[in-house]
Amino acid sequence: MKTGSIILAAGKSTRMKSAIPKVLHVLGGKKMVEYPLEVLTPLSDLKPVVIVGNEAETVQKVIGDRAQYALQEPQLGTAHAVLQAKPLLDGKVDTILVAYADMPLISRDTFQQILETHQTHRAVMTLLTFQSEKARGFGRLLRDENGNPREIIEESVATQEQLALRELNVGVYCFDAAWLWEALPRIPVSPKGEYFLTDLLSSAVVAGKMVKTVSLADPDEAIGINNRIHLAEAEAALRKRVNNHWMLGGVTILDPATTYIETTVTIGQDSVILPNTYLMGNTTIGEGCQIGPNTIVKDTQIGSRCRVTFSVLEKAIIEDQVDIGPFAHLREGAHLAQGVHMGNFGEIKNSYLGPGTKMGHFSYIGDATIGAEVNIGAGTITCNFDGVRKNPTEIGDHVFIGSDSMLVAPIKLGEGARTGAGAVVTKNVPDYSLAVGVPARVIRKLAKPDG
Numbered sequence: 001m002k003t004g005s006i007i008l009a010a011g012k013s014t015r016m017k018s019a020i021p022k023v024l025h026v027l028g029g030k031k032m033v034e035y036p037l038e039v040l041t042p043l044s045d046l047k048p049v050v051i052v053g054n055e056a057e058t059v060q061k062v063i064g065d066r067a068q069y070a071l072q073e074p075q076l077g078t079a080h081a082v083l084q085a086k087p088l089l090d091g092k093v094d095t096i097l098v099a100y101a102d103m104p105l106i107s108r109d110t111f112q113q114i115l116e117t118h119q120t121h122r123a124v125m126t127l128l129t130f131q132s133e134k135a136r137g138f139g140r141l142l143r144d145e146n147g148n149p150r151e152i153i154e155e156s157v158a159t160q161e162q163l164a165l166r167e168l169n170v171g172v173y174c175f176d177a178a179w180l181w182e183a184l185p186r187i188p189v190s191p192k193g194e195y196f197l198t199d200l201l202s203s204a205v206v207a208g209k210m211v212k213t214v215s216l217a218d219p220d221e222a223i224g225i226n227n228r229i230h231l232a233e234a235e236a237a238l239r240k241r242v243n244n245h246w247m248l249g250g251v252t253i254l255d256p257a258t259t260y261i262e263t264t265v266t267i268g269q270d271s272v273i274l275p276n277t278y279l280m281g282n283t284t285i286g287e288g289c290q291i292g293p294n295t296i297v298k299d300t301q302i303g304s305r306c307r308v309t310f311s312v313l314e315k316a317i318i319e320d321q322v323d324i325g326p327f328a329h330l331r332e333g334a335h336l337a338q339g340v341h342m343g344n345f346g347e348i349k350n351s352y353l354g355p356g357t358k359m360g361h362f363s364y365i366g367d368a369t370i371g372a373e374v375n376i377g378a379g380t381i382t383c384n385f386d387g388v389r390k391n392p393t394e395i396g397d398h399v400f401i402g403s404d405s406m407l408v409a410p411i412k413l414g415e416g417a418r419t420g421a422g423a424v425v426t427k428n429v430p431d432y433s434l435a436v437g438v439p440a441r442v443i444r445k446l447a448k449p450d451g
Contacts, residue, residue: 010053029262035104075195
């Protein structure tokens, strides 16, 4: 049995009141449409078919070659949308899953359960339902006297008695492919001139075909996004799901309500995430770390047993046992080796700090390569930009840089060199030499320590 999948993403989404297509709004760090795409791809024998319409080229550019595409133009309802996928799937798959791009929280386990139920019972149609006191515009599922699904009534045309029903149709389906392509053209047109998938249930029942339902375990998965309020609700539900995943996996999150972790982040056991912390993008955190409070980490690799407090880290690499903050800023290309200490109000960009190096506070290091066991005094600045280009600074092992030093790049300080407080270094300083003054000059050689 081969399985195909269809993701409906053609709507105009006017209620979002946005120049951005609804399915490209960001949820948990990813575009909304990426969630059903990532979930359905492992369950499909062919690439999922995304039905595009509004801003079709923009949506296709984001998804790229992860999907096949069918254009729905004009948009005449959900059944009409699915029919556009027929040339891509007819005769190639036996079973078809149908999902919506604006329902991004449906899990892979739920889709797997739908698929298994459908194939086990050899149904022509399997639909996902859930029980809720809040209808949120979903259609009601009507059952016959034996409890079998009979009809889906949309909320706009339901009677008061039908509106009181609490079993709702989510809008996620699994179909027998051959039956689907045969039944779709026979769907009656609505008063608005549209064709809807919900009418397939009545068609199947009248024809005496097997129809099954799967009950959704987590109602949060059924959150559909039509406006910004729904987007915020989905974001809160997703954040809860992600935080629970990490807490069950051995991570302490002191205040989940104020902790934001995107789905692409990984965290090691026994790490502690403190309040008001944002972990985003392709961030990895090792074991036994303490991150936060009030910290932003994006696209950064953090080793084990590190501490980051009140700081911002972007596209940086942090090795084990590094201590950062408070109020530190690591920019793209910053690489802190094992045991580095970076104190408050410091900034590092495109630079490597060797093992055991200490950068106390109020310093800027840019485009620099710094050796091991270096002391960077308070107020040290690498003057790397000359108005035209960024110039490099090279600092050897065991260097001591006095407070308020300015290192005018390109410049090189040899192993064991020292600068006096307030020095403006414009020329290279040899190994084990002391440079002081403005501009700095070497005043004496230093003894090389034994060993």
